[in-house]
Amino acid sequence: MPNTAKVVRFHRLGGPDVLKVEELPIPEPGKDEVRLRVGAFALNRAEALFRKGYYIIQPQFPSKLGYEASGVVEAVGPGVDTSLIGKSFSxxxxxxxxxxxxYGEVAVVPVTALTPYPEILSPEEAASIWMQYLTAYGAMIHLGAVARGDFVVLPAASSSIALAAMEMVKAEGAISIGLTRTAKKKADLLSLGFDHVIVSNDEDVVKRVDKITGGKGARIIFDPVLGKGIEALAQTAAYKGIYFAYGLLDLSPTPYPVWPAMMNALSIRAFGISEILKDAEVMTKATNYIFERLSDGRFRPKIAKIFKLDEIVEAHRYMESNNQIGKIVVKVG
Structure with a gap:
């Protein structure tokens, strides 16, 4: 068995080019940790922000990267059940x-990070589940209680989280309204299941939402972008609607939309996945909900493109191009 493995690290902040595939000694898991032989890992916007120094935590160099993977447990640390060895997890x-x-051929993670995935999923799909579906669940189901007949506005409609939210909206009998900047993605987004798609560069978002909803407005707005766009989106809200802010794709200042918020008695609420991860009871409900619907085919992660490990720079460049629909995945080996 080899004693080294390829692992992605970076030694300074910057663009995709700072990522390096390095041959490193295979690490031993510590207390309450396991080592995965990685089959695939997925990319998230959080990792691009982290690489550039804009995330909620800052890298300590040399820094690793990556939240989501699927693989097989090949070693366990002290305090971990040895029966996990040889089993597949995400x-x-x-x-x-x-x-x-x-990001790499092997990864040491806390044993609490391991969770089973439905057997019908490929390793690439299994690496693409939890960030998108847990984030969507928190806003759509746990906090938003989306219900039949609700209208839901989903900016950045081609993102994996917006696609997961759309699937939940559909499953609960509500109506999804996706927003995308250019027309090139519209047909694909409609074919994936959005009830309506608005091209924000070409259409008046406020007027289109008003027409789609028959003047009722959207009960839920699920926004990962923020910036000055919040002012128009707030105007699309239904009376006593809720506006979830869960990302920061636009790094420019975000104004508070005072007048539409007051007129619609609008709740504006920051939301992050940690709110779900830190609540054991909610996590159980969330993972059961997601696992069941992945198992029966109601949910299916959309893979935009698959790269090889040595193509990690190209994979991050592709993520920053905003040309993808769904999840970008790196297949290892």
């Missing part, structure tokens, strides 16, 4: 990916 995003990053 990882929950509940650890510091600067120190426990999953």
């Amino acid at each position: 990882t929950l995003p509940n650890f510091n990916f600067g120190s426990h990053g999953v």
Whole structure:
């Protein structure tokens, strides 16, 4: 058995070019940790922000990267059940990916990060589950209680989280309204299941939502972008609607939309996946909900493109191009 493995690290902040595939000694898992032989890992916007120094945690160099992977447990640390060895799992995003990053042929993660996935999923799909579906569940189901007849506005409609939210909206009998900047993705988004798609560069978003909803407005807005766009989106809200802010794709200042918020008695609420991960009871409900619907085919992660490990720079460049629909995955081996 080899004693080294390829692992992605970076030694300074910057663009995709700072990522390096390095041959490193295979690490031993510590207390309450396991080592995965990685089959595939998925990319998330959080990792691009982290690489550039804009995330909620800062890298300590040299830094690893990556939340989501699928693989087989090949070693366990003290305090971990040895029966896990040889079993397949995917990882929950509940650890510091600067120190426990999953970009590579092997990854050491806390045992609490391991979770089973439905057998019908490929390793690439299994690496693409939990960040998107748990984030969507938190806003759509746990907090938003989306219900039949609700209208839901989903900016950045081609993102994996918006696609997961759309599937939940559909499953609960509500109506999804996706927003995308250019027309090139519209047909694909409609074919994936969105009830309506608005091209924000070409259409008046406020007027289109008003027409689609028959003047009622959207009960839920699920926004990963923020920036000055919040002012128009707030105007699309239904009376006593809720606006979830869960990302920061636009790094420019975000104004508070005072007048539409007051007129619609609008609740504006920040939301992050950690709110779900830190609540054991909610996590159980969430993972059961997601697992069941993945198993019966109601949910299916959309893979935009698959790269090889040595193509990690190209994979991050593709993520920053915003041309993808769904999840970008790296297949290992």
